[in-house]
Amino acid sequence: MQRVRMSLPYFAGEGWNAEVVMVDEHYADIQMDPLLLQSIPNDIPVHRVKALNKQWTSKLGLGSIALRSLWFYRHKVNRLLKDGKFDLIYFSTTQFPVCILGAYWKKKYGIPYVIDMQDPWHSDYYRNKPRVQQPSKYWFSYRLNKYLEPIAIKNADGLISVSEGYIDALKNRYPLIKNKPSAVITFGAFEPDLSIARENQTKFANLLEAGFINIVYTGRGGADMHKAMIPVFEALKKGLSDPENTFFTRLKFYFIGTSYAQAGQGKLTILPLAQQYGVADHVVEITDRISYYHTLLTLQQASALFIPGSDDPQYTASKIYPYLLTQKPLLAIFNGKSSAMPILKAYGVNHVYDYENVTATNINEFFSQLNNGDPEPPLYNRETINKYSAQQMTMNQCRLFNQVLIERHESRVENQDIKS
Template sequence: MKNLLIISPYFPPVNAADMQRVRMSLPYFASNGWNVEVVMVDEQYTDIQIDPLLLQSISSDIKIHKVKALNKRWTSKLGLGSIALRSLWFYWHKVNRLLKDGKFDLIYFSTTQFPVCILGAYWKKKFGIPYVIDMQDPWHSDYYQDKPRTQQPSKYWFSYRLNKYLEPIAIKNADGLISVSEGYIDDLKNRYSVIKNIPSAVITFGAFEPDLSIARENQTRFVSLLDARFINIVYTGRGGADMHQAIIPVFEALKKGLSDRENTFYSRLKFYFIGTSYAPAGEGKPSILPLAQQYGIADHVVEITDRISYYHTLLTLQQANGLFIPGSDNPQYTASKIYPYLLTQKPLLAVFNKKSSAIPILREYGVKHVYDYESVTGININDFFSELNTNNSESPLYNQEAIKKYSAQQMTVNQCLFFNQVLNRELKVKNKDSKY
């Protein structure tokens, strides 16, 4: 058995999207030849929503180490609110001890809190342990450079320059890259020629069936957010102006349908956009409802900016009559959230950038209504609406081979094969160097 040390600042019971890959992989690492330990930031130092039910999916025999972080109330005054920056020194101290006292073959950074990844270069130099970075999102990116300030993330000026400085420290010394998007890897290898030949792999998030059982077993804990008088179509996840191009064709079709006074079906449709802001509860600004207001359909659109817990999300998806996934105008956006939607086996409408990798995956599953926002038509969207009207209780039949291929279990197999590839390459390099 080989030993893997996973660095994941956000981890259960914290309800953060970037820990889901590790959480869903934990049950399967050992059967693929890897013992794992996780180093997380103690949840008391985070300001992300806590979901204790997430702990039910984690075996008690997994060793979890917790580190502290600087108090955000003080560091935010200096513009340092990131959990990665606030925990950096504590990670350095804790992992130094772990690497000194224990035998680890590989370090795996699986997080979007990227600044912590710079420690990989230090640990590699000090202890000779290779490391892999999981690029779930871009780290340093020019995407927002030409966007208006209202569309840029908070403190963008500072984070852009910090990321530009930190990214090469971590990436140039990495021994392998995993990503949810081929585009992310291509960008990095084009930017840093020194990593051109290191192992890399595109591995999406997987579908984790046990989560549905946990959600159903605890459904009495949650209040329904949907109005039973309507045909409810649900999207849960972040919003933003970058998704407007995918949403506009749907709103246009809904507006046209509502204008037909003789067809009362459209008046029964209601869209829900839930958890659209990363801001603290009660402080999020709507990014979808203003678009609905422009189209005069605000009575049929509900936007809840506050995030809800992961299992509340799963239950809400199961309670819906239909599901909608709008993609970003960024072609590299993959929407790893597609797998919980697929697990519910509800009628699904997805509209993405035509270059998004989500489109072929959804089509491979057998999802009928998958489009890109440049070519989707009102007829396409009305076909989806019509199916909700005539086959409201009928579940889609998905390709069983695709279900297996994109399961969390298979995604873990892919990760472990990749880890083995990284170690084999390191061994060859060391053997080659020893000859000289």
């Protein structure tokens, strides 16, 4: 959703008139954020579809908003495609089962479609993990994804992804799409969002405790991030063991929105690790998700920011741009193969490390920066800022859309020549 929202102000400037089809928010059980509408141009048509009531479908073990809305998407878009002229269908969502409709609409109306892979769809990553580390209903979702993914991907006319690894994996899995247009396009930095968050700050509760040096991370947790957190907790533990160094007693780490579960039902995945290293008094984990603009405001209120990456090398942390836009001191620790590392280094972030090689000295240098008072805002590379702006990311998407249409046209001409 964020990809499309940040692109809507710029599509028309690239020659594309967009219409949005979405599930009516009343059928979703996620944190609502009406402020998101402020960034969408008023002239963009938005079509809302229904979904089956989760109160009833959950009794059958069916809670996915994608599966609950699939029939309604099919019905609504059938009417749009029948009555209007559309050149392309663009799926940009992590509710991947909806993407199987692309193959249906392509066959019925002859319209090409592009899928934006923001996360892996069918993946073996959790297959051999302990059950406690697997997502809920993993047995069912693994088998469903294994069946649905090929329906959507084999017929796709183009792929966009935040990670080259995702595209490579799909092209290896489905040779039919090996020569289809594809592009690695990260999420962009959308500066108007920070202003919207600041202008509406009275609507949000302050989650940070005054009087501390508050270091914030917002996003999912999980055991796969422990390797990135352990060096930090080790450095914090060592600093707290020195009674003459009062700086560390003023440090407090916040991990906010670490679970996808409904409010109040999330499982702690960070605090137990902090307890293991004896630093739990300086770590706050809030499993409940908070709204997007509440997140942005909290990042701006922080003293500094921390981004721990997954041990999965394909993990991109596509939400790094809000962290960069705040221009707060930033510590980032990733798998060395993550595509996020070269992006952060290109910006000019000083404290970006591979969890395999990060040292206590590296982390203490970051802590020293905070200990020296109110640091100067980072001066990021202007050329890189422009390169990863939401406007530039939209231009990159539209280039791929144009390429899909060109190849579609050339294929039709070639088929006509063969028939004649």
